[in-house]
């Protein structure tokens with residue numbers, strides 16, 4: 001008798017690459033969405049299964065897989081899993097952002113918070129000022145901070161370091177190029193466009209003096225080991241990111257932010273986000289321009 005040795009394929013392959021609807025059993029859905037939640041913090045409830053399926057179905061064809069069960073194993077074990085997870089996060093979140101978004105909060109940063117930090121560090125000549133845009137998407141948020149730092153002359157008072165991080169390699173590569181179309185400038189004054197950008201076809205490119213002020217890197221906010229390597233921050237800006245997370249991931253992240261902030265450090269969240277029911281580690285501070293969170297002095 002001839003024994004045929006057949007290597008068990010880890011994933012069965014598709015004979016077609018169409019995007020036709022693919023069934024996802026409830027158990028398989030929960031296993032896959034919990035895995036994605038563990039990885040990224042991004043959570044889809046049972047009621048959101050339909051959106052989850054519709055956003056990810058095309059990936060099965062692209063990766064030549066037959067089912068979401070196969071996709072789960074791909075995300076878990078394949079050597080290209082990190083690349084694919086980055087795409088999954090892109091598909092499950094929006095990268096919506098633009099220059100000078102939620103401007104009152106940024107005014108609060110430059111007109112109220114930074115002067116307080118300056119007074120607190122007045123015993124040091126030219127102290128450091130570290131600002132972290134966590135979940136920076138395509139870069140408009142950290143570049144706005146750099147532009148405002150120039151406009152307010154903050155870069156003369158401090159050794160300013162602005163960190164821009166995101167889980168998506170795609171958006172980070174756009175940040176690195178620094179080229180933006182109209183949608184990014186929906187609330188930007190002509191003054192800033194002329195002063196800090198140069199024409200690039202029908203788009204605008206950020207000038208090097210602004211670009212060089214930010215350090216761009218890939219960080220998954222659920223990855224504590226990498227976050228631990230960052231320096232201590234004066235200000236963390238994490239806007240419109242927590243909205244995608246489940247409660248457990250929000251708690252984990254906010255505790256990490258607490259550890260990463262220096263004594264008296266500031267945490268700026270998006271207007272739709274708050275720490276109610278998440279933590280009482282921070283105190284809420286009413287400034288003239290906005291409400292923000294602050295780490296209490298020990």
Ligand SMILES: C[S@@+](CC[C@H](N)C(=O)[O-])C[C@H]1O[C@@H](n2cnc3c(N)ncnc32)[C@H](O)[C@@H]1O
Pocket residue numbers: 039040041042089090093094095096097098101134135136137138141165166167168171219220221222238239240241244270
């Ligand atoms: C809506 S954008 C917010 C951009 C910017 N902060 C703003 O408010 O304009 C949300 C960003 O969070 C990023 N994100 C989601 N989960 C993340 C995670 N676990 N780690 C790092 N970034 C994450 C997404 O890739 C996306 O670029």
